Amino acid sequence: MIVLGIETSCDETAAAIVADDRRILSNVIYSQDDEHKAFGGVVPEIAARAHLDILDGVIRRALAEAGLDIGDLDGIAATTGPGLIGGVIVGAMTAKAIAATRDLPFIAVNHLEGHALTARLTDDVAFPYLLLLVSGGHCQFLAVTGPGNYTLMGGTVDDAVGEAFDKCAKMMGLGFPGGPAVEAAARTGDGKRFAFPRPMKGRAGCDMSFSGLKTAVRQAILDLPGDSLSAADAADIAASFQAAVADVLADRAAHAIAAFDGDHPDGRTLVVAGGVAANAALREKLTGLCALVGFRCVVPPPKLCTDNGAMIAWAGIERLRLGLTDGLDFAPRPRWPLADLSGAAA
Ligand code: KG4
Numbered sequence: 001m002i003v004l005g006i007e008t009s010c011d012e013t014a015a016a017i018v019a020d021d022r023r024i025l026s027n028v029i030y031s032q033d034d035e036h037k038a039f040g041g042v043v044p045e046i047a048a049r050a051h052l053d054i055l056d057g058v059i060r061r062a063l064a065e066a067g068l069d070i071g072d073l074d075g076i077a078a079t080t081g082p083g084l085i086g087g088v089i090v091g092a093m094t095a096k097a098i099a100a101t102r103d104l105p106f107i108a109v110n111h112l113e114g115h116a117l118t119a120r121l122t123d124d125v126a127f128p129y130l131l132l133l134v135s136g137g138h139c140q141f142l143a144v145t146g147p148g149n150y151t152l153m154g155g156t157v158d159d160a161v162g163e164a165f166d167k168c169a170k171m172m173g174l175g176f177p178g179g180p181a182v183e184a185a186a187r188t189g190d191g192k193r194f195a196f197p198r199p200m201k202g203r204a205g206c207d208m209s210f211s212g213l214k215t216a217v218r219q220a221i222l223d224l225p226g227d228s229l230s231a232a233d234a235a236d237i238a239a240s241f242q243a244a245v246a247d248v249l250a251d252r253a254a255h256a257i258a259a260f261d262g263d264h265p266d267g268r269t270l271v272v273a274g275g276v277a278a279n280a281a282l283r284e285k286l287t288g289l290c291a292l293v294g295f296r297c298v299v300p301p302p303k304l305c306t307d308n309g310a311m312i313a314w315a316g317i318e319r320l321r322l323g324l325t326d327g328l329d330f331a332p333r334p335r336w337p338l339a340d341l342s343g344a345a346a
């Protein structure tokens with residue numbers, strides 16, 4: 001079974017072809033960084049137009065790199081939400097058009113399910129597992145018991161962690177996209193110089209909060225002498241911020257692991273997914289935590305943590321295998337919580 005996956009929910013225009021034996025035959029990602037850089041963040045209208053301009057070429061390249069023709073495909077999967085609706089519509093309409101003209105099954109994929117199932121593509125992880133989903137718009141712990149079966153255990157009460165990385169990068173003038181810029185700056189910084197708060201650390205449950213940490217970073221910048229931030233100060237703030245995030249996420253993960261283990265003693269796996277999972281400091285911290293508590297820690301390679309088409313193709317394969325295809329009247333949606341899928345694939 002071979003599926004084309006299309007991803008256009010944010011600022012990556014991506015298409016990939018994946019086989020059900022877990023081979024990624026191609027994985028083409030066009031990041032619209034240059035289009036949005038001048039605005040310091042993703043501009044939805046610009047993103048939608050860029051997707052429209054380049055998606056056809058990206059799909060053509062994905063087919064060429066895989067050495068395949070559309071006739072070799074068994075299904076077309078596309079992100080149909082959640083995300084910036086203009087872009088989601090472009091990807092969904094393109095997928096539906098190919099499916100309709102070639103008489104192929106169409107699979108409407110929830111973007112978050114794409115992230116959630118990536119570890120099964122890369123590491124053949126079995127259900128059930130505990131998922132920490134950390135991206136630009138989402139930050140939550142979920143118990144994953146099957147495709148379409150997600151139970152929300154806890155999440156952020158304010159900002160998503162990726163959003164905190166992006167906002168801090170902006171405050172420090174580190175540019176866009178923020179997460180990788182903060183990680184790069186932190187490499188030469190002193191993570192102990194600023195004693196940033198650890199919001200919710202030690203609290204019962206596994207909810208998270210990042211807006212106070214963001215405010216603390218703003219205050220630290222204001223408290224420094226001079227009008228502009230030196231590279232050395234920016235590096236120290238970035239390293240201290242990253243250390244606080246890793247510390248808090250490890251504490252929250254320890255609570256989530258204890259709760260998950262009680263409900264699913266046969267699980268014993270933590271999967272970390274979403275763009276922020278590309279962060280090496282975070283990967284290291286969570287791997288260390290898992291080693292201590294006897295859990296397997298699975299974090300996909302960075303290129304499959306940030307948005308890509310392979311994760312959408314794979315989620316499409318998981319659904320297609322269960323006979324879960326969608327009608328061409330499936331409506332793209334800007335909001336679509338993962339927990340809402342539960343029961344759909346039961
Ligand atoms: O999953 P993703 O590519 O898109 C969404 O679905 O949101 O995640 C993007 C988020 C952004 O906030 C970005 O700054 C963050 O992931 N990110 C990182 C790193 N790479 C991407 N955050 C921290 N460290 C990184 N290396």
Ligand code: ZN
Pocket residue numbers: 111115135136274275306307
């Ligand atoms: Zn994403």
